[in-house]
Amino acid sequence: MHRSSFLSLLLCSALGLFFPAVATAAGPAGNVVELTGQVTAESIEEGLFPKSATASDCAEAAKAGFTCGQIVSRKTYSLPVDVSFAVGSAQISAAAMSLLAQFGPVLKRNEQSGNKVVFVGHTDASGSQQLNQRLSQQRAEAVRQYFIKDFGVTPSFLAATGVGSAQLKDKDSPNSAVNRRVEITTKPAK
Incomplete structure (x- = not known):
């Protein structure tokens, strides 16, 4: 990447302008992948642990106070409603485990990537705010524990956070099952 192009990219990001190569840890709506079927290990790896075009791009990012992960688009993976x-409940269904199993080897292989995998638990709006917050945390932690126990992923590489019903997927139907989910994303480790 040419230095002036790279600096333009960083400037656009800093100004908060939309630029397709830049995504937040949670990612814009277009970067959420619904797990509706089999995904490949390669697509999971590219989505969660994107690589910069060149090492010099990463060096330029570091000079500007950014990480490589902040200059390339990341994806967020969401468990679909039919296996949510x-x-x-914070019980992971057999169907959800089948989808999540595809992530296990990828997570294990990327433990030293300089990133942290984050599981974000969500609820619908049917309970109290306090109950929903606790339940969403339990859902995220259940997924985190699944990868620790079944795939031997290092606990410090994985984080779980709950957001209750604060980020409804279907705001018009706040009690809809589509709102009960866990999303998987990555962010640069600090």
């Missing part, structure tokens, strides 16, 4: 959580 039952009302009031």
